[in-house]
Amino acid sequence: MKIKRALISVSDKTGIVEFAQKLHQLGIEIISTGGTMKTLRAAGIPVTYVSDVTGFPEIMDGRVKTLNPYIHGGILALRDNEAHVAAMEQHQIQGIDMVVVNLYPFRQTIAKPDVTLADAIENIDIGGPAMIRAAAKNFKFVSVAVNPLRYGEIIRQIEESGGTSDHFRMALAQEAYNHTSEYDACISQYLAGQLGEGLFPGNMHLVLEKVQDLRYGENPHQQAAFYREKYDQGAGIAHAKQLHGKELSYNNIADLEAAYAIVKEFEQPAVTIIKHTNPCGTGIGDTVAIAYRKAYEADPVSAFGGIVALNRPVDQATAAQISTIFIEAVVAPGYDQEALSLLTQKKNLRLLTVEFPSAVQAGRIDVKKVSGGLLVQTADSVDLKAEQLQVVSKRQPSAEELKQLLFAWKIVKHVKSNAIVVAGDDQTYGVGAGQMNRVGSAQIALMQAGEKAQGAVLASDAFFPFRDTVDTAAKAGIKAIIQPGGSVKDAESIAAADEHGIAMVFTGIRHFKH
Numbered sequence: 001m002k003i004k005r006a007l008i009s010v011s012d013k014t015g016i017v018e019f020a021q022k023l024h025q026l027g028i029e030i031i032s033t034g035g036t037m038k039t040l041r042a043a044g045i046p047v048t049y050v051s052d053v054t055g056f057p058e059i060m061d062g063r064v065k066t067l068n069p070y071i072h073g074g075i076l077a078l079r080d081n082e083a084h085v086a087a088m089e090q091h092q093i094q095g096i097d098m099v100v101v102n103l104y105p106f107r108q109t110i111a112k113p114d115v116t117l118a119d120a121i122e123n124i125d126i127g128g129p130a131m132i133r134a135a136a137k138n139f140k141f142v143s144v145a146v147n148p149l150r151y152g153e154i155i156r157q158i159e160e161s162g163g164t165s166d167h168f169r170m171a172l173a174q175e176a177y178n179h180t181s182e183y184d185a186c187i188s189q190y191l192a193g194q195l196g197e198g199l200f201p202g203n204m205h206l207v208l209e210k211v212q213d214l215r216y217g218e219n220p221h222q223q224a225a226f227y228r229e230k231y232d233q234g235a236g237i238a239h240a241k242q243l244h245g246k247e248l249s250y251n252n253i254a255d256l257e258a259a260y261a262i263v264k265e266f267e268q269p270a271v272t273i274i275k276h277t278n279p280c281g282t283g284i285g286d287t288v289a290i291a292y293r294k295a296y297e298a299d300p301v302s303a304f305g306g307i308v309a310l311n312r313p314v315d316q317a318t319a320a321q322i323s324t325i326f327i328e329a330v331v332a333p334g335y336d337q338e339a340l341s342l343l344t345q346k347k348n349l350r351l352l353t354v355e356f357p358s359a360v361q362a363g364r365i366d367v368k369k370v371s372g373g374l375l376v377q378t379a380d381s382v383d384l385k386a387e388q389l390q391v392v393s394k395r396q397p398s399a400e401e402l403k404q405l406l407f408a409w410k411i412v413k414h415v416k417s418n419a420i421v422v423a424g425d426d427q428t429y430g431v432g433a434g435q436m437n438r439v440g441s442a443q444i445a446l447m448q449a450g451e452k453a454q455g456a457v458l459a460s461d462a463f464f465p466f467r468d469t470v471d472t473a474a475k476a477g478i479k480a481i482i483q484p485g486g487s488v489k490d491a492e493s494i495a496a497a498d499e500h501g502i503a504m505v506f507t508g509i510r511h512f513k514h
Contacts, residue, residue, distance in 0.1 A: 001141055002163040005074075006098040007050070008040070009033040009066065009128065011105055012148065017043045019100070019151040026158055031096070033065055034058060053094075066127040075099060075134045079141045097163070098143040098154075099135035102179070103128045107186050107231060117194060124187055129180045139173035140166070146179040182207045182230070199365060200376060206367075207231060211238065217250045224250045235355035236260070240331060244343070245350035248329070252307065252350065256331050258414060259309030264356050265410040266311060271295040271318075272411075273306040278434070280306060282411050283427040289317040294427035296321065299448060307331070311356060314339040382509055384409060389505040392485065392494050397503035401457055401480040405505060408459035409482050413511035417461055420445040420469075422478070424456035439468045446476040453477050461511040463487040467496040474500035484510045 006028050010016055013036070020030055020040050032040055032047045040047045050065055051057050058065035066072075074096035077084045088095065104125040109115055135144035143164045145154060150172065157164045164172075185205035192201035208227040217224035226248070228238035237257045242248065248256075258277040263270045271291040272282040280302035283294025288310050296303050304325055310318070310332040319339035322330060329350035330343065343351055368375040386402055397405060408423040415421060416434035420441040423429055430449030432441030438460065446453050454477035463486045464470060470493050473481060481497065485506030497504040 001097065001143070001166075001169065003028055003097040003143060003158055005029045005031065005094060005096050006100060007031045007066075007071070007075075007096050007131065008100040009036050009050075009131070010100060010102050011125075011128075012102045013039055014148040015151050016040070016100075016148070017045070019148075019155065020045050020047075022155045023158075026155075028098075028158075034062060063126065066131055069093065071096070071131065072134055075131060075142055076138050077141075078138070096135075096142065098145070099131050100145045101128050101132050101135075102146050102148075103132075103183050106183065106190075110186075110190050120190060125183070129183065132176045132180055136173035136176040139169040143169050144172050144176045146176050150175070186231075199378060204374075204376065212247070214250050214253075215247065222250075226250075226253055235357045237331070237354060240352045240354040243335070243340070243351045243353060245329070245346075246348045248350060252329050255307040256309070256329060256352070259307050260331060260354060262411060262414045263309045263311040265414075269310075269312045271308065271310050273299075273303045273308050275302050275306045278415055279411060279428065279431055281428055284407065285426060287317070288312045288315065289321065292318050292321050294425070296325075298428045299431075300325075303327075314343070316342065319343050380413060380511060380513075384507055384509060389482075389507060390485070391503070391505050392490075393497045393502060393504040395498075395501055395503045397480045397505060401503060402505075404457045405459065405480055405482040408457055409507065409511075412459040412461045413513065415461065415513065417512045417514060419461040419511070419513065421459045422446060422449040422453055422456050423459070424452065429453060429456055438462070438464060439466075439472055442469045442472050446472065446478075449476070455479050457482065459483070461513065463490065463510075464493045465489060467492040469493075470496035470500070470502065470504075474502060478502060480504070482507060484508060486510070 006023055008020060008030055009032060017039065023030060024045050030047050031050055031053055033050050037047050037049055054068040054070045056068060070093055073088065073093040077088050077095060104123045106123045109123040110120050132144060132146060135142045143154065154164060157168060185207055188205060207230045209230040211226040211228050214224040214226055216222055237253065237260050254277055255274045259272050259274040262272040262279055262282060266284055268284050269288045269291045270284045271288055272279045273295050281295040281298030283291045283298065285291040285294060305328055307328055308322060308330045313334035313336060314330065314332045315336045316338035319342045323342055323346065327349060329352065331352040331354050333356055334353055343349055364379040366377055366379050386406060404424050407426060408421045411428060412419050412421040415431055418435050418438045418441045420432040421428055422445045429452040430445035432445035435441040449456060456478055457480040458473050458478045460483040463484050465487055466489060480503040482505050485508060494504060
């Protein structure tokens with residue numbers, strides 16, 4: 001479709017002068033509104049003021065300027081409809097073949113700490129969305145540009161053919177509707193907050209952008225893609241940068257998230273190795289090399305083909321250990337040059353960097369897809385302190401036992417329920433995950449721990465419904481247990497702990513992970 005006349009009205013003026021200059025050179029008439037018109041005229045580009053087209057001035061502090069039949073008639077008219085063409089001729093409406101508009105910076109406005117409701121309201125664009133939607137609706141004849149990144153392709157097509165292709169105009173229209181829908185979603189969310197609807201408003205709008213297509217999903221017969229929250233500028237796996245290796249798979253990303261979630265629990269150097277979103281080993285130490293050794297030694301068999309996460313940059317000593325076995329991916333805040341040189345010798349090893357949050361992100365929500373809907377909850381971000389523990393057994397835990405109990409507690413919250421973690425010496429010894437009964441998870445964790453269970457601690461993500469888990473732990477040599485408490489049979493579990501000389505503490509917090 002040939003382009004003879006363009007309307008330009010943008011808040012984001014990135015590249016707009018260069019773009020308009022090219023349009024002028026190509027013989028395209030430019031119409032514009034106040035602020036954009038001044039910018040273009042200052043650059044020496046001839047511009048027709050929108051008020052000269054409408055015959056009406058901008059009024060009400062610019063709230064009304066383009067809401068006029070001379071604008072919308074020129075955008076919406078179907079050029080192959082005789083009645084529309086006749087109406088244009090009768091009312092002396094000239095066609096507008098391209099609309100270049102982006103909207104008032106509402107999202108940036110409400111992000112200001114001192115923003116008032118009045119400021120926010122004044123940054124709700126009205127004329128802009130109306131023009132964008134009109135042009136997008138009439139994409140058969142009108143090109144609409146809301147993204148400065150599109151300017152180069154628009155110019156290229158005009159230079160080649162005098163206009164834009166049918167397929168490209170449809171793509172521009174789809175992008176335009178994305179732009180206005182995101183804008184409206186942001187306004188809706190803001191007003192819901194002003195009305196006190198909190199974290200769970202009556203309607204929830206998630207704005208996501210595609211990061212990449214994936215080769216397949218959990219299995220080769222499933223299609224998949226990776227999306228992130230478009231306006232979330234925080235830390236996290238969705239913002240990780242891949243430095244090396246094969247492209248990420250669906251399962252890699254799920255495991256990377258699980259690994260990242262564990263190591264960011266710790267202030268001291270920490271490493272975890274993940275398989276199928278569960279930790280096969282986690283360790284902390286004075287250095288990441290020590291932490292990695294502990295994580296690996298916890299379960300060397302399961303570590304093969306795992307995902308490694310570290311909460312400190314990878315150094316040469318740690319990289320040397322990682323490189324001795326097959327690992328799918330490593331994620332860390334960074335890599336020393338020596339470590340990077342060593343690890344990149346493995347062609348397929350995926351190496352990623354990720355930013356760690358400086359503090360717990362309050363108000364963060366988690367979502368889980370179910371058929372026909374979403375489950376939404378606040379994140380499980382409780383940071384338990386030693387003084388919050390309730391000792392319910394006759395024997396008090398020693399200082400070292402208390403330290404290991406808190407270590408195990410940080411990990412058990414990230415293990416699939418029913419979850420049991422056996423730990424000691426700042427490393428996991430055994431992990432029992434996802435069993436249908438709690439004693440079954442305990443048996444798996446204790447079997448994996450083997451002789452290391454002697455004198456170790458045990459963490460349970462939920463209460464013990466019966467005393468059988470305590471009895472099983474005692475037979476393996478467990479000396480201290482941490483659990484939420486709250487069972488109708490707590491007294492039986494406490495009695496069992498006292499019989500076996502086990503120190504038991506209650507947290508009052510459950511960490512189910514389904």
